[in-house]
Amino acid sequence: MPELPEVETVRRGLVPLVSGRRIVEADGHPSPKFRDAGAAIGATITGVDRRGKYLMLPLDDGRRLVIHLGMTGQLRVHGAEHPVDPYVRAWWQLDDDRTLALRDVRRFGRVAVVDDDLSGLPTLAALGPEPFDPAFDPDALWRSMRSSRSRVKTQLLGQRVVAGVGNIYADEALWRAGIHPGNRTLSRVGAARLHPAIVAVLLEAISRGGTTLRDYRTVDGGSGENQHHLDCYGRAGQPCARCGTVLRRIVVDARGTTFCPVCQRR
DNA sequence: CGCAGCGCCTGAAGGC
């Protein structure tokens, strides 16, 4: 599941391949989630930005091509010849005869061409601060979680407290901070631990090119390396790296959740 | 307005 570190890795790979390229042809799967791809025909891509898990490709006409990878999305840039692939949901032929292709087996991804109106993308419109923005600090984290009584992990996954955290890095950050994922309140002390844990977990994953569990791939088809450095996610039944207690699996907000019952007490 | 619940989607994995 591509989260911020995976999307950032894809972004960095895309920059030299699509910046300055004009889109000469494009098309998308008929589903409303992909059919907007063709709306970018004729525009030139002027860069590759990212907000949370959303790739934002500014176009020279003032609009932006928004791409979300969902669960299984992969972006590749092919040469003039590329294999027929039934899972390509959207593609953009560039003026250098290469093609940017979004492959997404489960169609949880999303393509949109937007101007200033983000009403069709409510999560993006209400997206919280980037985790590396100085405005996102322990006090801001505490204040934004203070008004909600949802579980701490649910709030992290909601994209409003901070942008870009998904299931893997939520589990990792909460484990590192020693906070139970099912807590409904976050103390100031807890926020002072959770904030640096979120930032560090994401930065470390970016430095390793993201976490490849199954579908995530870099633009050149490679895998990330962070899956070899996970302390918590997916390790239920194995000993906690900090205290040796067997990690437990529970369900929080309908998502598989791993935590240490000793390090992360309610 | 916040939030819980549901649906989307299909390959992989497990059970028998």
Place this chain on the structure above:
DNA sequence: TGCCTTCAGGCGCTGC
């Protein structure tokens, strides 16, 4: 071996 069931989960939408 092969069929069937269950599971994975980010986000948009609906309704309370």
